[in-house]
Amino acid sequence: FYIYVQLAVACVRFLAGAMSGEWYALADARPEQFYLWARAVTATLGTATVALVYFIGLRWGTRYALVAASLMAVMPLHVRESHYVLTDVPVTFFVTLTFLLSLRANEQGRAVAFLLAGAAAGLAAATKYTGAVALLLPLVAAWMTHGVRPSRLAGALAAIAGAAVAFLVAAPYTLLDLPGFLNGYAVLMKSYAGKHPPDAPAITYLKHLRNAFWWPGMIAILGGVIFGIVRAINGPGRVRWTLAVLFPLVFFWFISRQAMVFGRYALPLVPFLCILAAVAVVAGVNLLRRFSIPRMVRTALIIALTVGVILPPGIQAIGFNRTHGAATVAQTYNWILANVPGDATIVIECRNLVAPTRSFKGTNVRQLRDMTYEDYVAQGVDYVVASSQCYGPYFENPKQFPREYGEYRALFSRMREVARFTPPRGKPWAEMIIFKVEP
Incomplete structure (x- = not known):
């Protein structure tokens, strides 16, 4: 679905460029001239997600909303991904919208409200298949809402119907090219169902979340989850607490x-975790007010508690812009433009670098080891670009992945390294290596 959105944006950008005299034919326009507009759409959706978190937080109270939205606004993971034309920020927007509309449906108790919440879940799934988990939100809300008109079953069916229609409208080739959809889905699932990386995925994701929220935020989230489970069981507000706790647990497991x-x-x-962290912060503030502590001391503790959760992610988000300069990917891209002949064929692993196809015959593959050296020679490939984002885990743990490590080593040993870009210490960039394929 997001591809169609970006297609519309690209068309508008081209028309604007043509009217301003930047180009007079499609062949005159370069891909990088569309990046700013494309990224602006992602950034807009990211900003809108912050607003959605605020409106969700209002279901708990104004202070909850302000803390949750503030935390979401400075969340490093969200800030970083809002720079890129990928599906993760858009799907987060639609999942968050589904959460808000599910709460609204619970408040209104009408089947049409559950239909709208289901439609948002359908758009989330059409943006990225993992977004389909969001359908859990309106279904659980319908099941827990008493007095749904005309019935709870009708509310649940309306949510399912809304999701199905929205998904097919946003991703029409699911039916128009059903064999292509099924084949593409099977290939995608093959990648997701392969051998697991050295560290358990759950541990890796917890590390990513810890790096984003820092320990104060993670402690607040844990407190919010515990508080949410208690409220989901005992009330009041059982529906909103259940949705806030259930979705992140199920999605994390998924x-x-x-x-x-x-x-x-x-x-x-992240939006759900921001809500839960805000719950812990505001609950902690309310708890402090019950004690006979001097007003100045209590105020200082309240400020420290709030700042302790929001400030560390904010500092990290600001620091991202400093490390986002001439990264190894940009250095590799510039080296290719300066040193590789225009008619060369380039194969690049992963998707953190895409060859400028207007100048080269470039293609991206999952991993370079998926083909042998003889395959590259037979296909007339001139250069390959390796990324530690792909080969790194195998080189770090060769005993655990002997086959993958051996395939990479055999491939690299038969090619000539012409350039290597290693990130400085402390920079979270991938190492990039360019090899010349010489028959």
């Missing part, structure tokens, strides 16, 4: 069972 692990895959969890 992504932790997959072989492909990237920090951005956990992004749909």
Whole structure:
């Protein structure tokens, strides 16, 4: 679905460029001239997600909403991914919208409200298949809402119907090219169902979340989860507490069972975790007010508690812009432009670098080891680009992955290294190596 959105944005960008004299034909426009507009759409959806978190937080109270939205606004994982034209920020927007509309449906108790919540879940699934988990929100809300008109079953069926229609409208080739959809889905599932990385995915995702929220935030989240479970059982507000706790637990379990692990895959969890962290912070503030502590001391403790949760992620988010400069990927891209002949064929693993196809015959593959040296020679490949994002885990743990490590070593040993870009200490960039394929 997001591809269609970006197609519309690209068309508008091209028309605007044509009217301003930047180009007079499609062949004159370069891909990088569309990046700013494309990224602006992602950034807009990221900003809108902060607003959605605020409106969700209002169901608990104004202070909850302000703390949750403030935390979401400075969340490093969300800030970083809002720079890129990927599906993770858009799917997070639609999952958060589903949460808000599910709460609204619970308040209104009408089947049409559950239909709208289901439609938001359908758009989440059409944006990225993992977004389908969001359908759990309106279904649970319908089941827990008494007095749904005309019935709870009608509310649940309306949510399912809304999700199905929205998904097919946003991803029409699911039916228009059913064989292509099924084949593509099978290939995608093959990647997700492969051999798990060295560290358990659940541990890796917890590390990503800890790095984003820092320990004060993680402690607040844990407190919010415990408080939420108690409220979900005893009330009041059982529906909103159940949705706030249930979705992140189910979604975390879901992504932790997959072989492909990237920090951005956990992004749909973040709005829920911000709400839960805000619950712990505000509850802690309310608890302090019950004690006979001098007003100045109590105020200082309240400020320290709030700042302790929000400030560390904020500092990290600001620091991201400092480390986002001439990264190894950009250095590799510039080296290719300066040193590789225009008619060369380039194969690049992973998707953190895409060859400028207007100048080269470039293609991206899952991992370079998926083909042998003879395959590259037979296909007329001139250069390959290796990324530690792909080969790194195998080189760090060769005993655990002897086959994968051996395939990479055999491939690299038969090619000539022409450039290597290693990130400085402390920079979270991938190492990039360019090899020349010489028959």
